[in-house]
Amino acid sequence: MKIALDVQHLAKSYGQKQAVRDVSFQIQEGEIFGLMGMNGAGKTTMLRMLATLLKPDSGDALIAGHSIVKEPDQVRAQISYLPDEAGAYRSMTGMNYLKFIAGLYFKEESQCKECVALGEKICGLGDALMQKIQTYSRGMTRKLVLARTVMTKPRLAILDEPTSGLDVLNSLDIRKTIRNCAKEYGTAFLLSSHHMQEVSTTADRGAIMKEGVFLAEGTPAELLEQYQAATLEEAFEKAVRNA
Numbered sequence: 001m002k003i004a005l006d007v008q009h010l011a012k013s014y015g016q017k018q019a020v021r022d023v024s025f026q027i028q029e030g031e032i033f034g035l036m037g038m039n040g041a042g043k044t045t046m047l048r049m050l051a052t053l054l055k056p057d058s059g060d061a062l063i064a065g066h067s068i069v070k071e072p073d074q075v076r077a078q079i080s081y082l083p084d085e086a087g088a089y090r091s092m093t094g095m096n097y098l099k100f101i102a103g104l105y106f107k108e109e110s111q112c113k114e115c116v117a118l119g120e121k122i123c124g125l126g127d128a129l130m131q132k133i134q135t136y137s138r139g140m141t142r143k144l145v146l147a148r149t150v151m152t153k154p155r156l157a158i159l160d161e162p163t164s165g166l167d168v169l170n171s172l173d174i175r176k177t178i179r180n181c182a183k184e185y186g187t188a189f190l191l192s193s194h195h196m197q198e199v200s201t202t203a204d205r206g207a208i209m210k211e212g213v214f215l216a217e218g219t220p221a222e223l224l225e226q227y228q229a230a231t232l233e234e235a236f237e238k239a240v241r242n243a
Helices: 043-050 072-076 094-105 109-123 126-130 138-150 168-185 196-202 220-226 232-242
Strands: 003-014 017-028 032-036 058-063 079-082 156-160 188-193 205-210 213-218
Touching: 003 043, 003 188, 017 043, 017 058, 017 188, 017 213, 032 043, 032 168, 032 196, 043 058, 043 156, 043 188, 079 138, 094 109, 094 126, 094 138, 109 138, 138 156, 138 168, 168 188, 168 196, 188 196, 196 232, 205 220, 205 232, 213 220, 213 232, 220 232
Parallel strands: 032 188, 032 205, 079 156, 156 188
Antiparallel strands: 003 017, 003 058, 205 213
């Protein structure tokens, strides 16, 4: 497998607070990697640096071989980013929103149509795509913005708390969509979450973060074994409390 993301000693501070401290890890194509941590652990700062929205103080990361520090424009062409509170243009219909996003990425009509068709398939909203987004539930909106995030087939999709505020059924749908897209299109996913169940059922590997550093990294099974835990929640608690 090819490496989709290669993080090399990334660090970022806000004044005296060091949000991310010398973090390194890799994600392969088609792999789902989960960042687990409490609020303030550094997850969102990490994601924003990789999305080229924040410049690291030191270190670098290569996405599809391009440096986030030296080649941010090339990186942006290879990624998609879904913030925690991402929304959509409420006055648009869901279909027009997908067409609008496709037009930002592709110039040829055939490419746009293919992209929109994939967005329709991924979101699974059916006839509701003809309705205005302002009529959508939170779960429907989240499915739509997830679809626009992955319908362009990015090399790396960066998702900040992808199921935040959703009910159980919508959360399950979102997780299933992420797994399917990783498998079918080879998209690598980096997602942050403070829900351990989300990581244990969705991610191939993950890392526990606290105060800007990785306390542990591995598959869910490896993390359970490392901390002699029955659940990922228990492993997380042991890691964080003993750090």
